[in-house]
């Protein structure tokens with residue numbers, strides 16, 4: 782059962798969220814809910830609601846894992862990544878849909894780390910713990926196919942560390958990296974198909 786996190790008991794978590802909201806001028810009130818899950822994770826449910834799992838809340842409130850998850854979910858809200866906002870994505874072919882998900886996730890990681898003022902050390906620490914606890918694969922082909930723990934197509938934690946430490950926003954260079962890396966590891970060879978997917982992704986993100 783989802784339960785709202787008490788402002789007093791979880792004051793440090795709300796304080797961190799408020800600092801981030803101030804940084805990006807987001808003035809809507811966001812409530813944080815606790816949900817049961819086998820994973821250390823979170824979710825952006827609406828513009829005013831973020832979930833954190835029981836396993837995430839085992840960490841101290843100011844722990845990099847908690848900060849990283851919160852920042853990631855706030856970035857999803859700011860980028861209009863909520864499920865109901867992206868129904869149209871379902872009309873694309875499977876490879877475009879996977880790439881959209883991979884790029885949405887790397888964007889939330891890159892921009893979240895920036896909004897959350899996470900240090901390189903905190904990024905490393907959070908991603909290493911999440912990778913181990915959630916049993917995320919380090920194999921690109923598996924990650925891109927959606928065989929990455931509980932996730933759909935997703936960047937690997939190694940890629941998340943790399944790009945989050947070097948970027949503050951999603952750039953065309955990052956997008957191109959993932960498009961080309963996806964083609965290589967999923968073995969998409971046909972140039973007409975490649976161009977169509979690439980154009981879909983550019984239209985979606987640029």
Ligand SMILES: [Zn+2]
Nearest residue numbers: 853857886889
């Ligand atoms: Zn996400």
